[in-house]
Amino acid sequence: MLTLTSPVDTAAHRLPAGVKLAALSLWTLLLFQLASPLPLTLALFAVAGVHLGLGGAAFAAHGARMVRPLWPFVLIVSLWHGWTGDLAGGAVVILRMLAAVAAANLVTMTTRLSDMVAVIERLARPLARLGLSPRRLALALALVVRFIPVMLDRMDRITDAWRARSPRPARWRVLVPATLAALDDADHAADALRARGGAD
C-alpha cells in the first residue's frame, strides 16, 4: 500500500505533505472517538465525497479499488462478530478501518514519496541525538517503497520461469529462489548507493 500512485492529478497533490499528514492524524483520531455505526458511515461517505470532489468518479473508483486488499480483514471481523452476535460492534470496526485506510491511501496517492520522507526527516530530527540519522531513516523508507514492487515482480518472473519449464504449479517453490534474488538485489542496491556516495 506504500506504492500507490494516482491516475489523475488533483488539487490535493499541491498541498504540503506536512498539512496532509497532520490532517490524516486528526482524522484517524476522530474516527477513534466515533463509536457507533451511523457517524462512522457518515465518515466513510465523507471520505468518498472528498475523493469525488478532488478527482471525480474515476478517482473515487480508483480509491475504492485501493481498499479492496482489506477484504480478508472485513471477512474475519464479520465472521467473528456474526458469531458473537455483536453486529453493531463489527460494523464499527469495519467502517472505522475502511474510513481510516481510504483516507491514508488518499494522502499516499497525492503525496510524492520524497515530500513524505522530508516530513519524516523533520519529525525524526530529535532522534539524531540518539545517534539515528534522519537522512538514513528517510533513505531506508524510500528503499522499501522502491523494492516492494521489484520483489513482487521478481516473484512473478520466477513463477513464469518455473511454469515455462514445469507442468506442476510453482507455489511455495518460488520462495527459495525469490529469497536468494532479494539478497542479490540488496547487494546491488548497496553497490548503487555506494556508487553515489553512500548513506552518510
Next chain:
Amino acid sequence: MSAPASPVSAHAASSGILLDRARVALSGRIILHDLTLHLTEARIGIVGRNGSGKTTLLRLIAGLIAPDAGRVRIDGLDPATDRKGMLAALGILFQNPDHQILFPTVEEELAFGLRQQGRTQQDALAAARAALAAEGRAHWGPAPTSALSQGQRHYLCLMTVLLMQPRTILLDEPFAGLDLPTQDRLSRRLAALPQRLVTISHDPAAVADADRVLWIDAGRITADGSPAVVLAAFRAEMARIGERDADTDLAG
C-alpha cells in the same frame, strides 16, 4: 564521511585513472591479474568476451570493490575509501539498470545524486525536472521507475550519471537494449560531452572512435593501443574463435 588525507605520490599521476599492479580475486579466484595502467585519454574503450573481466575492472576503477593487491587512484584519490570525493570525480553506468535505480520515482532517482553532492532537496528536484524537460521527457518526473521499460530505465540511469557531472564517466555496455534512434541520439550526446569516458562494449564498432582501446581477456590486457590496431586484432580473433566453436570455451 571526513575527507581523507591526500594519497601518497599523488603528484606523479594526479590526474586520470591509475592502476598499479591492481589485482582482484572473487570467491578465491583471481579475476584481474595485477593490472598496471595509466589512462589519461578523453575517450577510452574496453572490449573483451563475456566473462573476461570488463565489468570487474570498471567496478574496481569506480571503487565499488577494493583491489586485493596493488592500488587504484582516480585523479589522485583512492576510489574505494574516498566515496564523497568520488562524487565529483567519477560516475558509473551499471550494465543492468535494475541494479542502479534506488528510488520509486524518476525525479527522485535523478535528484538523489545531486542531494548527495550537497544541494538541497528543492534545488535537486528542480534540476532533475529541468533535465527531464530538456530531454523532452518532462512527463517522466513523477512516473514510477518500476513502470519504465528496460530501455527507458537504462536511459534514466544515464541521465542520472550525466546530471551529476563527474569528471570521468564509466559506461558498462551503454547501448545494450536501446532502440536504434535512441542509440544514435545517445552516441551523439556522449560524443559531445567534455568529460573523460570509459566505455565497455562487446561491439567493436561502439568504441571505434575512441582515443585508446584496451582488449581484456581472462583478466589480462591482451592489447592496448589505437582502435585501428586493437580492434582489427580483436575482430580477427573473435572471427577465428567463432569459426572454431564459440560454445566450447564459454566456461572460461
